[in-house]
Amino acid sequence: MKRCTHCQVSVKGDWDRCPLCHQELKADSKVDSMSPYPDIPLRFDKKKVIQRLMLLSLLIILVVFTLGLFFPSPLGPLRISLFGIMSLWLVALIIIRKRRNIAKGIVYLIVSTSLLCVYLDYMAGWSAWSTTYAIPIICISAIIAMFIAVRIVHLKVGDYILYLLTATLLGFLPATFLFFNWTTWAFPAQLSLLMSMLMFAWIIWRHGKDILTELQKRAQI
Amino acid sequence: MGVKQVKQKEQPKQKEWVRLDNASNIFLAAMSTTDTKVFRLSAEMQDKIDPISLQKALEQTYARYKLYHSVLRRGIFWYYLQHTEIIPKVAPEVLAPCSQLYHFDQKELLFRVIYNQNRVHLEVFHVLSDGTGALWFFEDLIKEYILLRYPESLDEIKKEQIEAKVRHLEDSFVTYFRHNGQQSFTESAQSALRNFARTSKRAAFKYGKKFGRALLTDRTVPTKKRRVYRIKGEKTADNRTKVIELEMPVKKILHLAHQEEATLTIYLIALFFESIRKSKSDFQIRDTIAISVPVNLRQFYPSNSARNFFSTVKLEYTYTQERDPQLKEICVSLAKQMSQQLSKESLERRLSRLISYEYNPINRVIPRPIKDGVLKIINYSNNRNLTVAMSNLGRVAFPQSIDGYVNRLYFHTSAVRPQFSVISHGDQLTISFTSPFIDTDIQQQFVRELTSAGVEVTLAANKTQADELRGDF
Numbered sequence: 216m217k218r219c220t221h222c223q224v225s226v227k228g229d230w231d232r233c234p235l236c237h238q239e240l241k242a243d244s245k246v247d248s249m250s251p252y253p254d255i256p257l258r259f260d261k262k263k264v265i266q267r268l269m270l271l272s273l274l275i276i277l278v279v280f281t282l283g284l285f286f287p288s289p290l291g292p293l294r295i296s297l298f299g300i301m302s303l304w305l306v307a308l309i310i311i312r313k314r315r316n317i318a319k320g321i322v323y324l325i326v327s328t329s330l331l332c333v334y335l336d337y338m339a340g341w342s343a344w345s346t347t348y349a350i351p352i353i354c355i356s357a358i359i360a361m362f363i364a365v366r367i368v369h370l371k372v373g374d375y376i377l378y379l380l381t382a383t384l385l386g387f388l389p390a391t392f393l394f395f396n397w398t399t400w401a402f403p404a405q406l407s408l409l410m411s412m413l414m415f416a417w418i419i420w421r422h423g424k425d426i427l428t429e430l431q432k433r434a435q436i
Numbered sequence: 437m438g439v440k441q442v443k444q445k446e447q448p449k450q451k452e453w454v455r456l457d458n459a460s461n462i463f464l465a466a467m468s469t470t471d472t473k474v475f476r477l478s479a480e481m482q483d484k485i486d487p488i489s490l491q492k493a494l495e496q497t498y499a500r501y502k503l504y505h506s507v508l509r510r511g512i513f514w515y516y517l518q519h520t521e522i523i524p525k526v527a528p529e530v531l532a533p534c535s536q537l538y539h540f541d542q543k544e545l546l547f548r549v550i551y552n553q554n555r556v557h558l559e560v561f562h563v564l565s566d567g568t569g570a571l572w573f574f575e576d577l578i579k580e581y582i583l584l585r586y587p588e589s590l591d592e593i594k595k596e597q598i599e600a601k602v603r604h605l606e607d608s609f610v611t612y613f614r615h616n617g618q619q620s621f622t623e624s625a626q627s628a629l630r631n632f633a634r635t636s637k638r639a640a641f642k643y644g645k646k647f648g649r650a651l652l653t654d655r656t657v658p659t660k661k662r663r664v665y666r667i668k669g670e671k672t673a674d675n676r677t678k679v680i681e682l683e684m685p686v687k688k689i690l691h692l693a694h695q696e697e698a699t700l701t702i703y704l705i706a707l708f709f710e711s712i713r714k715s716k717s718d719f720q721i722r723d724t725i726a727i728s729v730p731v732n733l734r735q736f737y738p739s740n741s742a743r744n745f746f747s748t749v750k751l752e753y754t755y756t757q758e759r760d761p762q763l764k765e766i767c768v769s770l771a772k773q774m775s776q777q778l779s780k781e782s783l784e785r786r787l788s789r790l791i792s793y794e795y796n797p798i799n800r801v802i803p804r805p806i807k808d809g810v811l812k813i814i815n816y817s818n819n820r821n822l823t824v825a826m827s828n829l830g831r832v833a834f835p836q837s838i839d840g841y842v843n844r845l846y847f848h849t850s851a852v853r854p855q856f857s858v859i860s861h862g863d864q865l866t867i868s869f870t871s872p873f874i875d876t877d878i879q880q881q882f883v884r885e886l887t888s889a890g891v892e893v894t895l896a897a898n899k900t901q902a903d904e905l906r907g908d909f
Contacts, residue, residue: 216894222880223887224682227896229907234680234897235880251480251681252898253552254905255532258674316541374543432453433511 218243227251272300290338298338302331317364318378325357325385343399346392351403354386355410362414372425377433380418380426386411452519456508456563457627458794460744463562464515465811467538470675470872471852473562474534477574477859478555478846485551486585490526493580494549498524501573503624503742507543508563513804517564518543519621526551532676533898534850534870537561549577554843556581562744567829567847568732569742575834582838592837628745629794632737632787662754664821665723667716667854669873672900677850678871680879683894684886686865692889698767701729701828702774704858704867706766708824709753711881725823726752729774736783747786749777750822825855832861854878874900 217226217240219233226233226240228250233240276296283292290298305327313320329350336345361382365375389404391397398404418426456464463473498504504524506517524545529552537546538561546561547570558577560570582589672678693703709725730746739745751773753766776782793799799807829847833839839862847859848868856869869879876897887893899905 219895222883222895223893224883225892225894227894230897231907234895235876235883249553250898251553251555251896252533252679253529254899255530255676256905257902258532258676260673260902261671261675262673313541315539319541432509432516434513 216243216248217241275300275303289340294338298331298335305331316374316378317368318361318370318375318382321357321361321364322378322381322385325353325382329353343397346389346404347398347400348403350392351389351407354382354389354407355403357382358386358410358414372422373429376418376422376425377429379414383411383414383418386414452621453509453516454622454625456515456517457629457743458796458799459627459629459790460563461515461807462811462815464538465808466815466852468852469536470671470677470850472534472536472677472850474537474559475562475567475570475849475857476534476557476559476847477567477570478557479574479578480843480846481554481556481581482841482843483585484554485556487526487528487551489584490549490551490556490581492584493577494524494526496580497573497577500576501624501742502621503564504545504547504573505621506546506564506625508538508546508561509543510540511804513800513802515563515804517625519625520545524549528552529557532674533679533848534559534677538563547573555846562849565742566730566732566744566746567827568734569745571829571832572742575832578842579834579838582841586838586841589838589841593835624742626741626743627794628733628739628741628743629791631741631743632739632745633791633795662724663720663722664726664752665712665716665719665823666820667712667823667873667878668718669871669875671872672874673902675872676898676900677848678869678874678876678900679848679898680869680871680876681846681848681896682867682869682883682886683844683896684865684867684891686860686863688891689865689886692891696764696767698764698771701826701858702767702770703763704828704856705729705751705770705826706753706763707882707885708826708856708878709766710763711878711885712823713755715877715881721755721757724752724754726750726821728822728825730827731778733783733787737787747783747790749774819852822853824853825851826857827855828858830860832859 217230218224219226219236219238219240221236221238222233224233224235225243227248229248230240230250232238279296279299280292283295288295306324309320309323309327313323329345332345332349332353336342336349358379361375361379365379386407389398389407393401393404393408467473502519505519505521507520507522509516509518520543522543522545524547526549529550531550537548537559538544546564548559550557550559556578558570558574560573564570565573583593689703690700693700696703696706698706705727708727712725713719728748728750730748733739733745733747751770753761753769755761827847827849832845834842842861844864844866845859845861846866846868847857848870849855849857851870851872854869854871854873856867858865858867860866869882871879883893883895
């Protein structure tokens with residue numbers, strides 16, 4: 216055991232300096248001096264993380280401005296780089312936050328990427344590419360992705376069924392695009408509708424009871 | 437036990453979830469990556485821990501404590517505790533003390549049992565239980581472990597049993613482990629307040645009616661404008677809790693407390709206040725230091741619930757310009773506030789406020805995210821009026837035959853502000869400081885106050901910075 220002569224305490228562990236006053240310790244007794252607290256490596260170092268995030272964001276701005284010199288766009292490099300940085304961090308944040316429930320993560324991604332597409336379409340002068348192609352395709356692939364993913368990671372029915380249902384219901388959204396005539400080609404939206412209908416019928420047929428149990432539990436007043 | 441389990445299986449599907457009580461919701465609202473709302477109870481044993489015996493002991497204890505078979509889930513209106521069949525596994529200590537136990541979207545047990553060298557740690561998420569409730573589980577875990585690890589202790593117990601029989605006393609083996617009589621998951625997971633309101637003579641509706649009045653009258657009395665000092669500092673690199681742990685003989689420190697005519701808790705709080713005043717350069721005269729101290733309600737209202745059943749008292753001291761106060765003056769002021777807040781009327785008021793909040797009908801229909809938001813605001817404003825916190829679990833004794841196998845007990849909690857936790861066993865007292873900050877100036881002052889008064893202190897600390905872990909310290 217070591218001793219701090221300034222604080223007058225015996226110190227356990229391999230410290231060279233006093234954990235309290237940071238002055239040098241003196242070797243004291245022969246008694247075992249193992250620290251009861253093992254050295255646990257840092258999970259992350261906040262200072263380093265912030266440094267890297269700043270650097271990466273600066274890099275994105277630099278790349279976008281350089282590309283803007285060769286490929287001029289109607290949006291201007293500033294807005295594009297801002298959009299790029301924002302969507303990058305939004306998607307990264309969703310993946311990190313929702314990493315423990317893949318089904319929920321997919322629902323969040325459908326909503327956020329769809330909104331990003333609509334925003335970009337709007338900024339670029341609205342040519343309806345987001346409602347014609349992007350959102351229906353996102354919805355179709357999300358339903359398929361979720362259907363496969365929950366099988367690969369062996370999720371319990373109760374844990375994903377409400378999210379699968381939400382994703383399926385979101386797949387009906389392109390019907391409104393068809394209704395208000397926001398599409399330039401109807402096929403992707405129709406396909407999304409068809410997929411959602413099939414999936415919805417399958418879910419109700421196979422898991423109707425599970426949905427009721429989950430809803431009862433989660434919406435209890 | 438076996439028969440009971442079979443019986444349960446035969447019954448139609450039981451309700452396997454319990455809505456989380458309002459009082460526990462505050463922990464979820466206040467939880468952050470810095471303050472994980474996890475607390476740790478540790479026991480230092482005679483020898484290196486045997487993981488196999490510990491695992492067996494854990495499984496046996498776990499089987500008796502149904503409350504611990506819980507995972508926390510989120511609903512639209514409520515959080516709820518759901519029964520789980522997950523078997524807990526003991527693990528070597530590879531995470532920082534009081535690391536997060538509950539992650540949204542993950543089904544995990546709300547406690548963990550870990551070991552390192554000759555220490556066993558139980559870490560519990562505060563939503564599940566409070567210090568006293570967790571101590572019951574921990575004591576039984578340690579007893580089971582000792583019986584498995586040191587079979588000779590069993591002979592001692594048998595001897596005690598025979599002696600007890602000779603003296604026509606109750607069978608000591610029956611009283612050896614805690615029997616709380618709560619068999620089903622829903623019963624053990626039920627809020628302590630609901631249990632209390634149900635079993636006591638007061639009807640629940642009485643509190644429901646009282647709520648409106650409580651809401652109007654339970655305003656804090658406006659006091660003179662005063663500035664509550666708040667400690668600021670640089671946080672640790674990965675938000676882990678900084679722990680400074682002190683071991684000392686209990687007799688010496690009790691003597692010091694008695695010299696000031698104070699209880700141990702009051703004396704330590706006063707010493708902590710003085711350490712803050714002396715060590716913090718931005719502390720100004722006329723500043724107030726306020727501390728929050730949890731009070732175990734089981735000592736006033738009998739309850740065998742292991743769920744949260746405590747209230748907090750807030751003690752404060754305002755420094756005046758004239759002169760530096762004597763420690764005794766601070767002790768007297770603190771003790772007076774403590775006894776006022778623990779008076780029968782004050783406790784009754786607290787309890788009815790807690791119960792009325794639990795039964796408040798408006799609460800039921802507000803969606804959970806909104807409730808979370810409101811609680812976050814309440815928590816934020818509460819924090820603004822607090823400088824520090826402390827918690828004292830008191831003296832813990834095991835049955836005589838096994839008491840000797842345990843050296844010391846330790847207790848600490850994750851912290852949003854510097855705080856200290858106290859527990860004692862035998863003739864050893866341990867005080868563990870936890871803080872989100874890397875600075876140790878207050879702790880240094882506190883230790884120096886003790887050592888200069890002649891207390892022999894042994895210190896241990898965890899490493900929180902890259903340079904400390906590299907060995908540059």
